[in-house]
Amino acid sequence: xxxxxxxxxxxxxxxxxxxxxxxxxxxxxxxxxxxxxxxxxxxxxxxxxxxxxxxxxxxxxxxxxxxxxxxxxxxxxxxxxxxxxxxxxxxxxxxxxxxxxxxxxxxxxxxxxxxxxxxxxxxxxxxxxxxxxxxxxxxxxxxxxxxxxxxxxxxxxxxxxxxxxxxxxxxxxxxxxxxxxxxxxx
Amino acid sequence: xxxxxxxxxxxxxxxxxxxxxxxxxxxxxxxxxxxxxxxxxxxxxxxxxxxxxxxxxxxxxxxxxxxxxxxxxxxxxxxxxxxxxxxxxxxxxxxxxxxxxxxxxxxxxxxxxxxxxxxxxxxxxxxxxxxxxxxxxxxxxxxxxxxxxxxxxxxxxxxxxxxxxxxxxxxxxxxxxxxxxxxxxxxxxxxxxxxxxxxxxxxxxxxxxxxxxxxxxxxxxxxxxxxxxxxxxxxxxxxxxxxxxxxxxxxxxxxxxxxxxxxxxxxxxxxxxxxxxxxxxxxxxxxxxxxxxxxxxxxxxxxxxxxxxxxxxxxxxxxxxxxxxxxxxxxxxxxxxxxxxxxxxxxxxxxxxxxxxxxxxxxxxxxxxxxxxxxxxxxxxxxxxxxxxxxxxxxxxxxxxxxxxxxxxxxxxxxxxxxxxxxxxxxxxxxxxxxxxxxxxxxxxxxxxxxxxxxxxxxxxxxxxxxxxxxxxxxxxxxxxxxxxxxxxxxxxxxxxxxxxxxxxxxxxxxxxxxxxxxxxxxxxxxxxxxxxxxxxxxxxxxxxxxxxxxxxxxxxxxxxxxxxxxxxxxxxxxxxxxxxxxxxxxxxxxxxxxxxxxxxxxxxxxxxxxxxxxxxxxxxxxxxxxxxxxxxxxxxxxxxxxxxxxxxxxxxxxxxxxxxxxxxxxxxxxxxxxxxxxxxxxxxxxxxxxxxxxxxxxxxxxxxxxxxxxxxxxxxxxxxxxxxxxxxxxxxxxxxxxxx
Numbered sequence: 001x002x003x004x005x006x007x008x009x010x011x012x013x014x015x016x017x018x019x020x021x022x023x024x025x026x027x028x029x030x031x032x033x034x035x036x037x038x039x040x041x042x043x044x045x046x047x048x049x050x051x052x053x054x055x056x057x058x059x060x061x062x063x064x065x066x067x068x069x070x071x072x073x074x075x076x077x078x079x080x081x082x083x084x085x086x087x088x089x090x091x092x093x094x095x096x097x098x099x100x101x102x103x104x105x106x107x108x109x110x111x112x113x114x115x116x117x118x119x120x121x122x123x124x125x126x127x128x129x130x131x132x133x134x135x136x137x138x139x140x141x142x143x144x145x146x147x148x149x150x151x152x153x154x155x156x157x158x159x160x161x162x163x164x165x166x167x168x169x170x171x172x173x174x175x176x177x178x179x180x181x182x183x184x185x186x
Numbered sequence: 187x188x189x190x191x192x193x194x195x196x197x198x199x200x201x202x203x204x205x206x207x208x209x210x211x212x213x214x215x216x217x218x219x220x221x222x223x224x225x226x227x228x229x230x231x232x233x234x235x236x237x238x239x240x241x242x243x244x245x246x247x248x249x250x251x252x253x254x255x256x257x258x259x260x261x262x263x264x265x266x267x268x269x270x271x272x273x274x275x276x277x278x279x280x281x282x283x284x285x286x287x288x289x290x291x292x293x294x295x296x297x298x299x300x301x302x303x304x305x306x307x308x309x310x311x312x313x314x315x316x317x318x319x320x321x322x323x324x325x326x327x328x329x330x331x332x333x334x335x336x337x338x339x340x341x342x343x344x345x346x347x348x349x350x351x352x353x354x355x356x357x358x359x360x361x362x363x364x365x366x367x368x369x370x371x372x373x374x375x376x377x378x379x380x381x382x383x384x385x386x387x388x389x390x391x392x393x394x395x396x397x398x399x400x401x402x403x404x405x406x407x408x409x410x411x412x413x414x415x416x417x418x419x420x421x422x423x424x425x426x427x428x429x430x431x432x433x434x435x436x437x438x439x440x441x442x443x444x445x446x447x448x449x450x451x452x453x454x455x456x457x458x459x460x461x462x463x464x465x466x467x468x469x470x471x472x473x474x475x476x477x478x479x480x481x482x483x484x485x486x487x488x489x490x491x492x493x494x495x496x497x498x499x500x501x502x503x504x505x506x507x508x509x510x511x512x513x514x515x516x517x518x519x520x521x522x523x524x525x526x527x528x529x530x531x532x533x534x535x536x537x538x539x540x541x542x543x544x545x546x547x548x549x550x551x552x553x554x555x556x557x558x559x560x561x562x563x564x565x566x567x568x569x570x571x572x573x574x575x576x577x578x579x580x581x582x583x584x585x586x587x588x589x590x591x592x593x594x595x596x597x598x599x600x601x602x603x604x605x606x607x608x609x610x611x612x613x614x615x616x617x618x619x620x621x622x623x624x625x626x627x628x629x630x631x632x633x634x635x636x637x638x639x640x641x642x643x644x645x646x647x648x649x650x651x652x653x654x655x656x657x658x659x660x661x662x663x664x665x666x667x668x669x670x671x672x673x674x675x676x677x678x679x680x681x682x683x684x685x686x687x688x689x690x691x692x693x694x695x696x697x698x699x700x701x702x703x704x705x706x707x708x709x710x711x712x713x714x715x716x717x718x719x720x721x722x723x724x725x726x727x728x729x730x731x732x733x734x735x736x737x738x739x740x741x742x743x744x745x746x747x748x749x750x751x752x753x754x755x756x757x758x759x760x761x762x763x764x765x766x767x768x769x770x771x772x773x774x775x776x777x778x779x780x781x782x783x784x785x786x787x788x789x790x791x792x793x794x795x796x797x798x799x800x801x802x803x804x805x806x807x808x809x810x811x812x813x814x815x816x817x818x819x820x821x822x823x824x825x826x827x828x829x830x831x832x833x834x835x836x837x838x839x840x841x842x843x844x845x846x847x848x849x850x851x852x853x854x855x856x857x858x859x860x861x862x863x864x865x866x867x868x869x870x871x872x873x874x875x876x877x878x879x880x881x882x883x884x885x886x887x888x889x890x891x892x893x894x895x896x897x898x899x900x901x902x903x904x905x906x907x908x909x910x911x912x913x914x915x916x917x918x919x920x921x922x923x924x925x926x927x
Contacts, residue, residue: 055895056758057874058803060881067874069889072508076875106876 025120028145030174031098031112034086038112039119039145040098040177046107047099048115051077051091065111068097075099077109083182084140089113102183110182119147119174126176142178198247199296200493202240206288209236211567213281217574220273227267227347227386233281234263240288251306252291258313259284268346271316279578280316282571283309344389351386351409359385359417361406362427370402377406377424384420385410407431496597499558503747506551507870511889513547516540555744558598562640562649563591565604569611569638576615583633584619590640595647596744599721603649603741606714610651610737611636613711618655618735628732630654646765647743652736658729660686667692687727688853691715719851719902722748722765726853741765750869750888752896753847753860756805759896761869761888762858766849766901773844773859787846787857794848797908798859799899802883849901856905871898882907 028039049070054077056066063083067074077097081088094114102108128143212233219225241256243249262280265271287306294303340348352358361381365373381387390406410417414430421428520540523533566588577584595603619625619634626632637652660683667673667689673681693712718725723741742748742765750761751770777787778796785796800806846857869888874881885900 053894055887055897057878057881057884057897058805059883060878064877067878067887067895069895072504072511072889074872074875074887074895076877078877102877104876108875108877 025122028119028121028174028176029098030116030119031096032114032116033081033084033112034089035113036086037116037174038080038177039174040100040179040182042118044100044179044183045098046101049097049099049109051095051097051111068109070099070107070109073107075107075109077111078183079111080177080182081111081113100179100183108183119145121145121147140178140182142176145174145176146172147174195247197493198243199292202243202252202288202292205236205240205243206285206292207564207567209233209240209288210282210285210571212236213278213285214567214570214574216273216281217278220275220278225273227350230263230267230273231343234260234267237263247295249291249295251300251303252288252295254310255284255287255291255306255313258310262313262316267343269350277316280309280313282574284313285571340389347386348388348407348409351388354411356385356409356411357414358431359408359410359414360429360431361408361421362403363406363425364401364403367400367402374404377421377426380421380424381408384412384417494557496558499554502554503551503870504872506547506554507889509547510551513540513544516543551747555596555747558596558744559594560597560600561591562593562595562600562603562647565600565607566591566638566640568604569607572608572611573615573636576612577619580615581621582615582619583622584615585633585635586638587635588638593640593642593647594743595741599741599744602717602721606717606739607649607651609710609714611638614651614653614655614735614737618653618657620656624656642743643740647741649739649741650736651739652734654734657731657733657735658687658690658727659731660729663687663689684728687729690727691725691853716902722763724765724850747868747870750867750896750898751847752864752867752890753845753858754862754864755799755803755860758803758805759864759890759894760799760860761867761890761896761898762847762849762901763885763898764866766851766899768848768850768855770845770847770863773846775844789846789848789857794846794855794857795908796846796857796859797904800859800861802904849899849905851902851905854905854909856901856908858899858901858904869896869898 027042029042029045030037030039032038049068052068052070054066054068057064057076060066063078065077065079065082067076069075079088091111091113095111096115097109097111098115100108100110125147126143126145212229216225216229216233219229237256237259241253241260244252244256259281262271262277266273266277271277287303287309290303291306294300348358363377378387386409388407388409390404392402392404412420414428418426418428517540520533520537523529523536526533570586570588573584573586614636615634619636620628620630622632625634635654637650639648639650639652641648664673664678664681664686667686668675668678672689672692690711691714715725718739718741721741723739726738726740727735728738729735742763749764751764751767752759752761754760771789773796774787778785779787781793785798786793787796788794798806845860845863847860847863849856849858867890869890871886871888873886874884878884883900883904885898885903887895887897890896
């Protein structure tokens, strides 16, 4: 269970940010959904969990995977892949649940295939939603980002130790999710 | 967080509410006393006192409507208790109306509405008329044979009582008693209780003497009809020094006159601080004469009572739930430690600690549950008022006999219970009890009786409302049902009497208009049933023509923790509240018939619709095609909660064996087909999140320990769903609604 606030504010991360970028930067948490890299504003994410045993709820909306217990509170878990109508690879041990504040004060769990890292993105690095993306996903996309080298903060301290930085170094495009739209379902 | 003003206001409202409720109770007692011509003067005093307090509260919080009503009421009551106005049924009606209006006003205050309530003004005027008009000759002119100096220390009320007692030709006694300061309240109450059957205590005053610094001597003025020797015997155990005050005595006991000088303000002013300041409040004669329910008693109970928002208790209960889960995990760890056979001493210590923890946790859970419990009397008092009102409106003589008012139920349940019970009570009077002439014509006593009984039965509370009226006219009920298309004419021919009775719970059947006045019962009995079901309760009806009707409501004691039957469907766990479970039996697939697209079996002579949870919840795997025979295999019937684990040898196809959990909601039943019965467990139900609101069939979910979660089946909603037109079948089958039960 990562404490994002602490991590993203680490002095190391601040130093790595490129000094020449002006304007406010927003922190985004990057994660993998069906093989692609997505990101959402860190401010929405309260906590990252290893998936506890999940209880499916029959007759629930398709995108809802079920419920889990987080320190005694029932949390409804949404499969972001299903929500975005993506492919659903079999979850690996890297799968995580992001706890996010949804509309109406509810805390929702968002199931993702893997959590990567935090990016500090300036406005210049973001591009507005591309019409080309089209389809069902469009309303949930805020835009895309092409993070420049150095705007990334490792989301997991162990990551580099394990030598799993390969993917990160190759990330060229991150799809920025509009979590407000994603979470604002009925 | 409410700011302090809001909170004070909350406090005011709930305190006023409490007082008004107490007022209602006292009025009922007065009503009873009036009918038996045995008025207890202290009751009128209680009522006066309650209204007086309300007036003060209202003034403090600027509730002008309440203040003006209280003011007029107080005037009238003051005259009542001083004997200047006679207590008649008409006056009592006014008082009852005021209780009702207090309710209205409180509601308005709560919602922040401050427009004029016309009924209040009207009542205020009426009260005014009564208080003014009925003034009886002033009694001050009458003389009587008591030391005038004694009169000086009596309050107007005490004076009135004294005069009333003398007028009745009673003897006056002076009782001198020593009390320990530490226990004086209790000892006085005991003495009062002892004296009460023999007469009335008019006042008491300290003599100023006492054996030592820790005791005090009181002179008690008492009126009684019995001779001095008899009274002495009756009070012998109280350590009382008793003497009769001779008539026409010219001087009171010296000790009395000694005190007279100290006390000169004998009314409702704050207690005078005399020579014994610490004792001043308990010795205020008004307090004492009011008996244990006087202001003093209230003050004390307020000091020892804390009002708690029920949600805070819910929160505590949740924490206990969490702790239980911790306990389970800890128990497993301890087991592993013991099995590892290392550090044996340490393991044993931890094990002991774990057991202690378990015990305390259980005690804590029990404690919190107890705090939530309130006596059903709270609702019953309201019902008694309703009965009085309705029976007067309907001009029927009804005697309400209440038993078990002390039976305790979860506060939340009590709140939700009052409307349904009120409705049933109204029905019993309106439709059950006959008019006086009708009753006399069939040889029944003119006074109808409604019994309101409550008692605990295992984990449930049973409430019965039983009238000795005319009973439900099943013929007409059936006719109406056929007319409404609720039941087909074919089914109507074969339906049993008890099945007909259940028709009153079907919406639209039993309205007065439809069924005619004489047989119509249960305007909105369907609503009553729905409300009871929401509480996890069950309602049943029995009725005999000409003899009466009995409604039985069975409720769980608490909603915070419920007993549930945990079952497995495919590989999923579900919990079914035991309150809804009648029995569980092994399913014989060979006995399943399909009628109109619904699967049914016959269980002990009646048809039971089945609902395969695996299918309903779309959990079915391919390998479920069972083949066994011999339905019904085994059954334990009766008390909810008895679960049969089929002891009889059955075909050894454990993988395909399924069970039917018979759930009952009111008179409707449904057989839930499940895989295995895991066992019975107490669970804390937690609500599903808002995003799962639209999902039908679940009342919530419960953690069973080790992070496993079982969804809790909402049996009433499943029963509704499957009995409703279009519920898991091909075309409507109206008959199934009423044809089993």
